[in-house]
Amino acid sequence: MSRRPRVAVLGGGFLGLNVARELLGHGYEVTVLEAGARPGGVSVSRELGGRTVDRFYHTILPTDSALLRLVDELGLGPKLAWRRTKSGFFQDGRIHSVSTPLELLRFPVLSFPERVRLGLAVFRAQRLGDWRSIEGETCESWLTRICGRSIYEKMWAPLLRAKLGDAAPRVSATFIWATIHRLQAGTRDDSGLAKDLSPGMMGYLRGGYQGLIDALVADVERRGGVVRTNATITSLDSEATLGTDAFPGARGVQRPDPVTHDGGPPEGGAAGPWRIEILGSTNASLEFDVVVSTLPPKVLARLAQGETLRGLGGDVEGLGVVCEILLLDRPLTEFYILNLGDPALPFTGIIESTHLAPDGEFGGASVVYLPRYLAPGDVWAEFGDDEVSLRFRQSLRTVFPEFDDAWILESAVERAPFVQPIHTTDYRERMPETCPAPGLWVASSAQIHPWPVHNNQILRRAQLVAGEIVASQAS
Ligand SMILES: Cc1cc2nc3c(=O)[nH]c(=O)nc-3n(C[C@H](O)[C@H](O)[C@H](O)COP(=O)(O)OP(=O)(O)OC[C@H]3O[C@@H](n4cnc5c(N)ncnc54)[C@H](O)[C@@H]3O)c2cc1C
Incomplete structure (x- = not known):
């Protein structure tokens, strides 16, 4: 040659x-x-109210072996900060912490027998090695089979709807299977870089993903x-x-x-x-x-x-996203991720990056992301930034009735046309x-x-x- x-x-x-x-x-x-x-x-990251924030929230998990190796090769290891984050679940007007196995066992949205059944189902999903056996089955069919209809309706259906919109009924059970496996963070690390990190820890690059x-x-x-x-x-x-x-x-x-x-x-x-x-x-x-x-x-x-x-x-078929970033003068929650069990809410979840980043990263302000994933045909893709903001903020008051626009120091709406395929x-x-x-x-x-x-x-x-x-x- x-x-x-x-x-x-x-x-x-x-x-x-x-x-x-x-x-x-x-x-x-x-x-x-x-x-x-x-x-x-x-x-990339962007400027918002004089701070550097990620355009879309980004976290690194202890199991992200290849990514951790790259971070190390590029000399960014010292910028990586790890924190144990909390997760919440909003349903019936209340926020419940679901950050530990004990809290999940006490999760009041489900009855005690349902909680036990859910725990067994998740254990079963973790043990299922061959995802091909469930590939042709929809999430609804599989989850109803392993958890029962009531748990599906109370918990899974609103989560699937929030993430996948109108595409939810067509999505394969492998979507939930793979998500459960990814969230088993810290237990199957093979990088040699993160052996001291236990499940539930999440990583953030100081100064942002930029x-x-x-x-x-x-x-x-x-x-x-x-x-x-x-x-x-x-x-x-x-x-x-x-x-x-x-x-x-x-x-x-x-x-x-x-x-x-x-x-x-x-x-x-x-x-x-x-x-x-x-x-x-x-x-x-x-x-x-x-x-x-x-x-x-x-x-x-x-x-x-x-x-x-x-x-x-x-x-x-792909999912796009429209996401509002709010820079607030106070924290909104104690959670990095607040999952939403109310199908009337227009966003997929509430992500408060302040609880992932090291203290002081955003100069005392709180950074909150309100993403809505867009399945093909979603009318939200047509809404202008002002309309997105207006509707999101109205809905935020369903979760936080005391929320006041005066808390907002700065905000921006970000969009991306293709963020992931619909499986x-x-x-x-x-x-x-x-x-x-x-x-x-x-x-x-x-x-x-x-x-x-x-x-x-x-x-x-x-x-x-x-x-x-x-x-x-x-x-
Ligand atoms: C809301 C959100 C949250 C996320 N959270 C996480 C997380 O916590 N952890 C994590 O690891 N990952 C996360 N991700 C996923 C991750 O950021 C993306 O999957 C990944 O960065 C995609 O990279 P890409 O290069 O495939 O796509 P992109 O970043 O979309 O890059 C594609 C590029 O192609 C360019 N392009 C398009 N058309 C043309 C054209 N005609 N000519 C030339 N250029 C063109 C675009 O301008 C763009 O720069 C998140 C993503 C989103 C959207």
Whole structure:
């Protein structure tokens, strides 16, 4: 090979930056193309009332082994602060603490026999190793089977509704199974970094998640990568017949029929080059030997519409989010997370990051997030910021009747169009393939299944896809 393969990574969120970092480590020439004015996607921090707060709340769990290793490699270990956080549950006008097994045993929303049944069901779910056995079953069917209808109606149904909106009835039981397994934090750590951390501990990066993004970008650039911002990709095309010096085997060869492949790279490895049109400060047409998309699947499917490709994940349904951040002059609760058992409330939960961050992080103020996850068709996606704020604050008074707008020092509404795939019972048939065409690779949160999407999984995805690219070039 006469020169290093030129790789374009589409999207400069946590996933794109990590794909770039991994490939640079293997000697590739990498350019990250990011539409936003700065890299980091949903993982960045922002200014609010003179404080630095995360755009969306982010916590690190003791079981996030890959992520903890990255934090360490980037020299951010000393910035990581651990705290035991509390969880609450709001129902029938009252807030109940559900932070310890004892409190759960006393949880008054359920009768004593129901609490015992719930405990046994959760134990059973933890012991279930093969999630495939429940993949085709909905949450409602499975939870009703293992907990009974009454517990389902009182506890699970409002939680599922709050998180998944109208998509809840279609979601696979693996969603609850995987969430229960993730929350077993601290018991299955294999990183060697967090052995002293017990379940219930949560980690926060002092100064916000931005520190991690900044360190990642600096590392990508130190390894010779280029991060191009204000670069919105508007189309993606292949010109396999041109061939390239990097892949002489592809010269003059028609790109193979772009059919779907069974997981592995298509025969012939990479063809190319791929031409990418970007709209930004400098409209340009760029050529790369390898393209790795980290864009939401529907965006990728739209960009590559000139290519009759299957396997891009165009059928994946996703949840978006609209989230109000409130900077308050006083704490709202004692809980990091307050779960909501009242289906009339429009937000998914109340997250008070002050209880996760070290004391003094927000200069005496309290930071509260009110997220609403948006299933396809949710009318809240159409509401402007003022309407979102108005409705959220009215509803906040249902939980805290004494809440007064005068407590608000500053506020902001943040949105993201695709934050996680909806794991329907047929989800694996919709998942994007890793390599839908020669030279085109997909690394996406839509490939994370059955696990919930969080940055430890995102990082592992980046490592896996980068590893497959390297292996395909070597063969
Ligand atoms: C409310 C919320 C809470 C969360 N809490 C946690 C948590 O506590 N712990 C945790 O580990 N994880 C958490 N996460 C998950 C985590 O932040 C995300 O899963 C992860 O950062 C996704 O990274 P990404 O790169 O796949 O996506 P994104 O961050 O969305 O990045 C995609 C990038 O692609 C760019 N892009 C889109 N279209 C184009 C285009 N046409 N051209 C060029 N660029 C384009 C976007 O601008 C964006 O920067 C949370 C996420 C949210 C939304």
